[in-house]
Amino acid sequence: MKQKILNVLTKLKITGLIYKELMLLSRRKKAPILVILLPIILSIVYLSTTYALTNPEITLSVGVCNFDPNPEVNKLISSLSGKFSVQTLDSENCLANLKNKIKDGTFLIGLSIPSDFSSKLSTARQGTLTFYVDESRPALAAVVGLVLNSGLSSYSSDVIADAESELHNFASEARTRLDDVSSVLNLTIKTLSDNKNLLGLMYPLLSSYLNDLDAKLKSYDKDLGFVENISVAFLTNPIVFNQKNIYDVASPISFNFSIIFTIVSLFTLLLLCSTGYIFDKRTNYLLRIRSSKTPIVHYIFIKMIFYSLISGLQFIMILALMIFTQGATFNINFLGLIATFFLITAINSLIGMLIGVIAKTENVAILVSLILTLPFIFLSGGTVPIEFLPGFLQFIANAFPLRLEIQLLKLTTVLGYSIEQIKPLLETGLAYFAVLFALVYCFIKKEH
């Protein structure tokens, strides 16, 4: 029975083509390791960077130069201590020391508190803090202000709350005094009214004047009521942006899946397909294929299908990793996903083969794969918003298929779009596929 099956299988040319890929992959220990480890490593790294930017629990070292003699400033330092590892330096040559310690890596951030900081705050004036950062580390310099602001948010809230409470107290006290004055005035008006006969012609003049005064006091009271109810938060930050997501998705982190998988798939397939093609050329496998009258189209298709299956493994691994470690939830449209998946892996495999055709050696192919993968990643929109890039880069980014791949995968795995809904994107993907396939076919045909 087994032999009968084998007899049927070996009569099919594709068996030989698949058998070769399968056997060689199993014999080469490095390739399976790359296939398995790459998605794990890249997922962990990518998710960790997201975590590092959003998680407030990271301990960063902060050096402080405190020139403010007021003990009130200790509240600021202790509020920082909860989130940062804070060390206050001696006031002598403090700023020079602080800069040196940032340079040698002792501190990540330096903070200088001016001598009038507390007094300004206590007199309801804006206090200024100066922070120092190593500008030779642009990534850190770009985010450190945000991180420090976030670290000081509770202290700022306390200052605002104190100011608000003080303002309310002032207003309340003023209103109480105004009420007292108003009571005295009303009593006077009443006494005058009771004795208007005594006052004679003086009464109408006095009465009119006192009533005007009463009306003015009521107006002042109303204004003070407004001040009493005013929010200091409004004065410091009148407009607050409240970010809302547009998709009704249980876990927005699921969107990261499409970015991680397409990058992993691109990297793996570019490396495997480009070096695989050169290996086939070097070992005269393509010569055997041509002399056995096997069409080149078969060879290209089998390579694409085989490497798609490898990518399938990576797909499952990343999916499982995100579900079990991040609690990501997915709304998968299976038909849409299958179409998208094969389109993505076919495009990536063809780019890999194209590199293999152009590069003469495996080392050059690896180098070209790496050189291509990095801009692909940066221009995919997965790390930097494409809209923020200069015009010519936006044009290049739109021409790169990775962006389309991410979009397709996002729609079919997280938002559950059907084939009908993603038809225009699929058509664009098919156009990429057709062009790449024609190029690879022509190059291989020309070479062999």
Added chain:
Amino acid sequence: MFNFFKKQTKRYCLKVNDLTVKYGKKLVLKKVDFTVGKGDLFGIIGLSGSGKSTILKSILRLIRYKGRIDFNEKGVGFCPQEDAFFYELSIKENAILFGSLQRIKYTTIITRLKHYMKELELDEPLSKLAGELSGGQRKRLNIILSILKEPGVIILDEPFAGLDYLNRLLLWRFITKLKKRGKTIILTTHLLEEAEDYCNKILIIKEGKRFALGSISDLKRRFKFKLYARIKVSYISAALLEKIKYYSKKRNIRVLSVFNNEISLGFPGEDIYENFLKFIERSGKEYKVIELKPPTLNELFLVSLA
């Protein structure tokens, strides 16, 4: 009536007309013509870069060419010069892979693999990795993988390159066996003496052109080359060499090489040879005949270089 039908039967296996190949702007083959008969052991010889492998690739339609290539045989097996199998796979796995590319049944693949391994004395387990075989064994495996389909025509590109004498002998015997079984074999080689012993037809390629075609006796006849002599002269001055060349040209003597006062010549007959010796005597030089024999393919090949 009978003769009419006999004439219609194609007796050739391969007919090549006006074969021209260009690599970029370089003309590699220039209007090469030849015919290979059924059951021939056809040897293609020539210097490295003369276009031997290009002829094979054209026959297999692996490259673009101009001209006409007419095959009268189904099934062609091609064995490239370099190992065309995977070192990471076992002998059996390689056979399954390449057998399947030629649509052969699994059981047939294994039977034929064992049969050819026995014939080629490749006494190794099927599970052995191809990369663990010796150079000679790899060469034999390379050939086995090319003939698993048992094609009518077997094309071998330099099958003896890098092999020791025993391995070469083994391979020649195997090739002769295949010929006896009715297979047509086309091969390229640099081993002229062995090609002379085994090939029944030789094509000499010189700078992409057909220099000569036929059996050894055909070539001898065509070159008017009956006697080969290597003569040591006491001193060959430039003037004497000019005289010798002039004398030879007039009498169809081929000056094959001149080196260190030693001259190799091809004579169309014995009388011309004896007259030549007298001519040397007349020039006042002493001489000694080092070698005198009927020419072999080695000497015929020298004609193409001269």
